[in-house]
Amino acid sequence: MKLRGVMVLLLLVFASAVIAKEAAPLAADPQLEKRVNKITAELRCLVCQNQTIADSHAGLAIDLKNQVRDMVRSGQTQDQIVDYMVQRYGDFVLYRPPVKKTTYLLWTGPFLLLAIGLTVLVVTLRKRRVVVQDDAPLSAEENERLRSMLQSDAQGQEGKKNKNEGGKS
């Protein structure tokens, strides 16, 4: 009984291994397809904006992939192809925006925020250390104040007690 269960389990495991197969590249030339994929993975799909052209199945993405394939086949370099796309769709088409005047804040922003955060952290920690070190003995004056405070507190407690008893009677 137990053996049969193991057999079934084994069968199931191997069945999936038989079905699962690396997706074959569509083009006859896998070398070409590899280059096309590499280039289109750098380009943003304009219809579904958080996907690359390589990942997207939108009509325009497929057209652009075909365009890239044609251009690779005709011997154009990656830079030429990327330039062609930027000329038509702007920097927006690049998944990695170029470093230039309008994108300085975009590129440096995270580091600026990190620097601000670290500064605040350091300042706060410094302040805290000063507070902790500040355990010098009390001066005579402070001792006097402390004693009078404790005394008045003791009196207050006494008064409260009396009041409670008074209410009972």
Next chain:
Amino acid sequence: MGRYLIPLIVFVVVAGFLWVGLSLDPREVPSPFINKPAPDFTLQKLYEPEARFSSTDMKGKVWLLNVWASWCVACRSEHPLLVQFSRANIVPIYGLNYKDVPSDAKRWLQTLGNPYISSLVDYEGKVGIDYGVYGVPETFIIDKQGVIRHKVIGPVTPAILDSCVVPLVRKLQQASAQTVVTREVVEGCVS
């Protein structure tokens, strides 16, 4: 006082960024073609397949190139307005019939009206790619020198027509061959 001032400033700055972010439309990709020459193309006409239309034929005229397709839902919403606008004879409108089946396209124009002087068949969408078209409809405003001066992304609305398209077309038509008129002269086109 200073204790509350810093968080307040941080809040105002963040809120400011978010407020601006709310009014931005990520679907509107600014066209790199504004103020650049419109790419030349030669295509066959929808109703006269043997005749060719070349964009260079339009030199000397201000014209609109409206990208449309019968499969495009948003085109349907702008179409009545285009038909009406074409009757005013302010500017010639040409259609770029983008990745469409000619018989479907003709049926569409028959039922909804034809605002175009001529529709040009871009069956494979190659001219669309050349013009950086990424969604249909899109409408290009091209001046006498063949320079793209504006692109309306998405359906043309009465508001866009009144505040941008018509005033800009008028300014472009009045301009002589030497003067350069950009869309900045019409406030409705920039904001």
